[in-house]
Amino acid sequence: MKEGAWISSKKVYFQEPIKFWEEQAKELDWDTMWKLPYKEKLPYFKWFVGGKLNASMNCLDRHLETRLNKTALIWVPEPTKEKPIKITYKELHEKVNKFANLLKRLKVKKGDVVSIYLPMIPEVIISMLACSRIGAIHSVVFSAFSEEALQSRMKDGKSKVLITADGYFRKGKKVDLLKKVKKAVKGTKVKKVIVVPRLEKKVPKGFINYTKEIRKEKSFCKPKIMKSEDTLFILYTSGTTGKPKGVMRDTGGYLTQASTTSKFNFNLHENDIMWCTADVGWITGHTYSCYGPLSLGATLLIYEGSPDFPNFGRWWKIIQENKVNVFYTAPTAIRLFMKFGEKYLKKYNLNSLKILGTVGEPIDEDAWNWYFKKIGKSKLPLIDTWWQTETGANVINSLPGVGPFIPSYAGKPFPGIKMAIVNGKGNKVRVGKPGHLVQLSPFAPGMLQGVFRNKKRYKETYWSKFKNKYDTSDGAFMDKDGNIRLTGRIDDVIKVAGHRLSTAEMENALDDDDCVNEAAIVSVPDKIRGEVPVAFVVLEKGKPSDVLKKKLVNDVRVRIGPIASLKEIYFVDDLPKTRSGKIMRRILKSLLIGEKIKSTTTLVNPECVKKIEDGL
Numbered sequence: 111m112k113e114g115a116w117i118s119s120k121k122v123y124f125q126e127p128i129k130f131w132e133e134q135a136k137e138l139d140w141d142t143m144w145k146l147p148y149k150e151k152l153p154y155f156k157w158f159v160g161g162k163l164n165a166s167m168n169c170l171d172r173h174l175e176t177r178l179n180k181t182a183l184i185w186v187p188e189p190t191k192e193k194p195i196k197i198t199y200k201e202l203h204e205k206v207n208k209f210a211n212l213l214k215r216l217k218v219k220k221g222d223v224v225s226i227y228l229p230m231i232p233e234v235i236i237s238m239l240a241c242s243r244i245g246a247i248h249s250v251v252f253s254a255f256s257e258e259a260l261q262s263r264m265k266d267g268k269s270k271v272l273i274t275a276d277g278y279f280r281k282g283k284k285v286d287l288l289k290k291v292k293k294a295v296k297g298t299k300v301k302k303v304i305v306v307p308r309l310e311k312k313v314p315k316g317f318i319n320y321t322k323e324i325r326k327e328k329s330f331c332k333p334k335i336m337k338s339e340d341t342l343f344i345l346y347t348s349g350t351t352g353k354p355k356g357v358m359r360d361t362g363g364y365l366t367q368a369s370t371t372s373k374f375n376f377n378l379h380e381n382d383i384m385w386c387t388a389d390v391g392w393i394t395g396h397t398y399s400c401y402g403p404l405s406l407g408a409t410l411l412i413y414e415g416s417p418d419f420p421n422f423g424r425w426w427k428i429i430q431e432n433k434v435n436v437f438y439t440a441p442t443a444i445r446l447f448m449k450f451g452e453k454y455l456k457k458y459n460l461n462s463l464k465i466l467g468t469v470g471e472p473i474d475e476d477a478w479n480w481y482f483k484k485i486g487k488s489k490l491p492l493i494d495t496w497w498q499t500e501t502g503a504n505v506i507n508s509l510p511g512v513g514p515f516i517p518s519y520a521g522k523p524f525p526g527i528k529m530a531i532v533n534g535k536g537n538k539v540r541v542g543k544p545g546h547l548v549q550l551s552p553f554a555p556g557m558l559q560g561v562f563r564n565k566k567r568y569k570e571t572y573w574s575k576f577k578n579k580y581d582t583s584d585g586a587f588m589d590k591d592g593n594i595r596l597t598g599r600i601d602d603v604i605k606v607a608g609h610r611l612s613t614a615e616m617e618n619a620l621d622d623d624d625c626v627n628e629a630a631i632v633s634v635p636d637k638i639r640g641e642v643p644v645a646f647v648v649l650e651k652g653k654p655s656d657v658l659k660k661k662l663v664n665d666v667r668v669r670i671g672p673i674a675s676l677k678e679i680y681f682v683d684d685l686p687k688t689r690s691g692k693i694m695r696r697i698l699k700s701l702l703i704g705e706k707i708k709s710t711t712t713l714v715n716p717e718c719v720k721k722i723e724d725g726l
């Protein structure tokens with residue numbers, strides 16, 4: 111069928127989302143078919159009620175008959191002297207099964223949370239699939255996150271087992287993970303730590319050696335058949351309050367949307383090689399570096415290291431050498447290459463590429479045009495995909511073969527998903543007018559099923575602002591043809607280099623310093639990273655100094671990780687506040703970017719605004 115033809119022949123799907131998703135779910139292997147496709151009692155909803163399946167079987171076992179010796183996974187290590195490793199479906203199946211048996215030996219059972227703190231090595235994919243094989247809930251923590259971030263996630267998940275590595279390579283250097291792990295496990299319920307020996311052959315005493323132990327296991331583990339609505343994984347993400355929340359995901363609905371969007375948005379066929387550059391520590395990596403491509407029997411590629419090692423030609427070299435067909439990355443990376451990478455680009459042949467994708471933050475027109483012209487040679491579809499940790503898979507984008515591809519517009523909602531732009535009262539706004547982006551019933555199958563062990567937070571965060579509408583916390587507007595342009599987050603979440611950070615989490619890290627009375631974080635635009643955080647700090651004691659600045663910058667990095675690097679700290683006497691005590695970050699931001707302040711009448715301390723402005 112001509113690309114895109116399916117969509118015109120099946121227009122009916124746009125009117126019947128449940129039917130559409132049912133049709134897609136049938137592409138998966140089910141142990142028991144569902145009795146009811148969709149059930150809704152807001153703020154909860156379930157997909158494929160009565161259906162049973164196993165995610166690892168859908169990603170592995172069902173391909174064995176026809177794709178036994180086909181490459182499932184290509185792993186590119188960072189050191190150039192190490193050769194890429196290709197793992198076939200047969201080998202991946204065996205590794206996952208052995209590891210699943212090891213987890214069982216360690217008494218992990220259905221419903222237990224297993225934390226995974228691994229770099230981009232094959233074992234991260236193996237671990238996720240091994241958990242799903244036995245019905246354990248995986249909770250992946252980004253390996254560049256700090257020990258405190260890891261610890262709080264393990265505590266919240268009450269995990270008893272942690273899977274990690276001794277370290278990994280980044281920018282040519284060895285990064286030690288065990289140092290952080292040793293500190294992080296203290297005070298948690300983690301009793302067993304499995305270590306993948308990536309850097310050294312041996313693992314220190316007190317840890318379980320992954321390589322040694324899986325050798326003892328049998329190569330088949332009977333999969334645990336799960337209900338469609340059983341939890342497949344949790345993934346922590348930042349919100350308005352300081353504490354990250356564990357976004358819960360079901361099995362059947364998630365796998366359906368992960369698989370369908372991989373197929374339609376990236377035109378992914380089984381002989382294609384997909385490289386999604388996102389780390390598996392983020393939702394993009396879960397869906398498009400693991401479950402999506404594997405459920406379709408395609409080949410996925412993962413790369414361990416940095417885009418600039420040994421130089422800015424590395425990514426293009428990987429594409430050329432491995433004949434990557436689908437390339438999915440973030441605007442930040444594109445901007446980085448625009449600045450540093452063009453001269454390297456000429457050396458490589460990127461003819462294998464057929465689809466380009468972008469995700470994580472709004473893409474500006476310059477970056478879009480560069481990506482389209484330089485990487486896509488002005489002929490490849492460039493799919494700008496809008497979605498969130500909470501939505502689990504792509505939600506708004508133009509389809510390859512259908513379009514339209516308009517720089518900086520994400521496009522239309524994916525078939526079967528209803529999105530709207532509303533005002534503060536929840537009423538639809540007219541064409542061109544910015545408003546809140548919301549999702550309407552029936553809610554897409556990949557959507558979050560709750561916040562782990564926190565019903566209240568689930569209801570308050572997503573369902574309290576608008577009745578019966580899921581609040582994305584993003585701003586957007588629509589053109590006359592229904593194409594959506596995103597304008598950024600409306601809440602106190604910022605996106606630094608496409609990574610989601612909570613201003614409150616960074617403020618808490620500053621507030622915990624004895625010298626600090628209170629702090630406010632705002633973001634300012636940055637040419638490469640999209641936006642970067644800046645802090646305003648009121649001191650409790652001590653004097654402003656460069657030494658103190660350095661210490662505070664470090665406090666935040668230690669609490670969250672290096673992505674939370676404050677660009678600047680301004681010491682001030684007071685922060686602008688409303689009568690109810692809310693810090694007006696918007697005013698601080700306006701001061702920083704030279705925007706006119708509309709009004710200070712709602713403030714209890716309007717005089718501080720002028721003082722801060724003078725200080726800046």
Ligand code: PRX
Pocket residue numbers: 347392393394468469470471472473494495496497498499500520582583584596598599605608609610
């Ligand atoms: O603000 C939107 C932005 O990233 C947020 C979600 O971040 P996270 O949960 O980390 O997931 C990122 C990857 C799916 C959204 O609320 N965002 C994501 N994709 C886009 C985007 N903003 C504009 N355009 C996009 N394509």
